[in-house]
Amino acid sequence: QVQLQESGPGLVKPSETLSLTCSVSGSSISTYYWNWIRQPPGKALEWVGYVYDTVYDSVKTNFNPSLKSRLTMSVDTSKNQISLNLSSVTAADTAVYFCARGRNGYLVHWGPGIPLTVSA
Amino acid sequence: DIQMTQSPSTLSASVGDSVTITCRASQSIFGLLAWYQHKPGTAPKLLIYKASTLESGVPSRFSGSGSGTEFTLTISNLQPDDFATYFCQQYNGYSTTFGQGTKVEVK
Numbered sequence: 020q021v022q023l024q025e026s027g028p029g030l031v032k033p034s035e036t037l038s039l040t041c042s043v044s045g046s047s048i049s050t051y052y053w054n055w056i057r058q059p060p061g062k063a064l065e066w067v068g069y070v071y072d073t074v075y076d077s078v079k080t081n082f083n084p085s086l087k088s089r090l091t092m093s094v095d096t097s098k099n100q101i102s103l104n105l106s107s108v109t110a111a112d113t114a115v116y117f118c119a120r121g122r123n124g125y126l127v128h129w130g131p132g133i134p135l136t137v138s139a
Numbered sequence: 140d141i142q143m144t145q146s147p148s149t150l151s152a153s154v155g156d157s158v159t160i161t162c163r164a165s166q167s168i169f170g171l172l173a174w175y176q177h178k179p180g181t182a183p184k185l186l187i188y189k190a191s192t193l194e195s196g197v198p199s200r201f202s203g204s205g206s207g208t209e210f211t212l213t214i215s216n217l218q219p220d221d222f223a224t225y226f227c228q229q230y231n232g233y234s235t236t237f238g239q240g241t242k243v244e245v246k
Contacts (some may be wrong), residue, residue, distance in 0.1 A: 023182070047213070056237075063143075064226060064237035083234060117183070124230030125173035129182040 021045040023118050023130035030136050031112075037105040037137075041130060043119030048094050049074040052121035053101040055092070056134075057114035065114075069121060070094055070101060108137045141229050145238030151246040157215045160241045162227035164208045171231040174203055174212045177240075178223045186225075187212065198238050214243070 025078050027039040043051065055067035068082035070092035091104045101118060115134050119126040142165040152158050162172065170190040177183040185194045187203035190210055200215045214221055222245055227238040 063239045064228075066235045066237070081233070119183075123173060123188075124235065125185065125188045126175075126183075126226060127185050129184075131180060131182045 021120065023120065023128055023129040025116060025118055025130045025133035025134060027116070027133050029134065030138060031108055033109055033137055034139055035109055037103075037108050037112065037135060039103045039116055039118075039133065041101040041137070043099045043101070043120075046099075046120065046128070048072055048096050048099055048101065053092075053094065054119045054121050054126060055101075055103050056109075056117045056119060056126070057112075058117070059111070059114040064117075067103070067105075067116075068092055090114065110137050113137045140234060141168060141231065141236055143227055143236050143238040145195055145227055146239055147241060148239060149242045149244060151244050152217055153246045154217055154219060156217045156246075157213065158217060158243060159214075159229075160212045160225055160243075162205075162210045162212075162229075162238045164210075164229055168206050168229040168231040170206055171208050171229060172203075172205070173227065173228045173230065174201075175226050176221075176223045177226065183226075217243075 022041045022065045031037045049072045052069045054069040058064045071079040072094045084129045089106045115132040117132045120128040129131045144163045172190045173185045174187040191203045202213045222239045224242045226240040
C-alpha cells in the first residue's frame with residue numbers, strides 16, 4: 020500500500036526559504052512522477068511542480084511557470100523522500116501543501132497535506 | 140493555462156439521491172480529466188481518470204462522462220461516506236489545473 024506523508028516547519032517568515040519533505044512508503048521513488056500541489060485558504064488547488072527520477076542518475080523536473088524562479092525539487096532514494104524548496108516566500112505562499120504520485124498526468128496517491136503559514 | 144470552472148460550489152443532498160457535478164474547461168482537453176474526492180485532513184482520493192475510467196476499487200455508483208470542454212461526475216445512490224468535497228483536474232499539456240471544488244453536504 021502506497022503511503023505519502025508530508026512534513027515541514029508549519030510556519031515560515033517572509034523572505035525565507037520553505038522546505039518540505041514527502042516521505043514515501045510502499046513504493047520506490049524511481050520511475051514515478053512526484054508532484055507537489057498546494058491549496059491556499061479558500062482557493063482552488065494549484066499544481067506546484069513535479070520531480071522524476073529516471074534511475075539513470077538523472078532527475079527531471081517540471082515546474083509551474085509562476086513559481087519556477089523560486090522553486091527546487093529533489094529526490095533522496097536512500098531515504099525514499101522527495102523534497103521541495105521554495106525561496107523568498109510571501110503571505111501568498113500560505114497554503115496546505117500536498118505531495119502526490121502521478122500516473123500519466125493524473126494523481127493516484129496523495130498525502131494528507133501539511134498546512135504552511137508565512138508570517139512574521 | 141487552461142482554466143477549469145466547476146459547478147456548483149455546494150450541493151445539498153440526501154442519502155439515496157443521485158447528484159451531478161460539472162467541470163468546464165476553457166479549451167478542449169481531449170478527455171484528459173480526472174475526478175477526486177477529498178475529506179478534510181485526509182489524502183484526496185482518485186475516483187475517475189480519462190474522463191470516464193473508474194479507478195480500481197472505486198464503487199460503481201461513481202461515473203464520469205464528457206468530452207471536449209464539458210465533463211460531469213455523477214454519484215448515484217449517494218451513501219453516507221460520499222459526503223465530501225469533489226474536484227476535477229485537467230492534465231492536458233505542459234501543466235495541470237484544478238476546478239474550485241464542490242462540497243456535497245447533507246440536506
